[in-house]
Amino acid sequence: MHTTKGDSRLASASEIREIVGPIDDEVIARILDIEPTVEDVRRACEWLRADEPQLRNPESSSGRKAEEVFEILDDESPDFDSSGRPG
Template identity: 35%
Template sequence: MEVIMTRDDIISVLGPVDEAVIADIALTGASLEELREAFAWLGADEALLNEGRPLPGTKVARLIEILDMPEDEDGRQAAAE
């Protein structure tokens, strides 16, 4: 049984984020563990590779794309093209 992440789950990992980012993350269907893994990859990709960790799977890779989008001048993440 797949557990859907709640808004509070997402904020517990990322801290305060834009509602659009929360919606994009929720739409991936990823688990809370996959979100934690994506967040770890963003912060320490080289260290994780050096540990011999496998490259992220499809959902984790999509989460990394969402989390790594550049911010616009207002501090909001720019829309994906």
């Protein structure tokens, strides 16, 4: 599936899995409850994968839904491997 940066469509379960990688259905459901856009999920994953501490701080930028997705992913999958996928 090809999407563009800044994708403002609501993210589906399959798109979340495509962006995040393998993840439990319960976590997907929690993320879907927030009704994030594809871009919100991408942004949250970028924060999780960032090497620089200041880049891992979602509070430094806008996007409340992206922050909420980040918090869920960070709680559920705090350790991302070198490929940027939950480990």
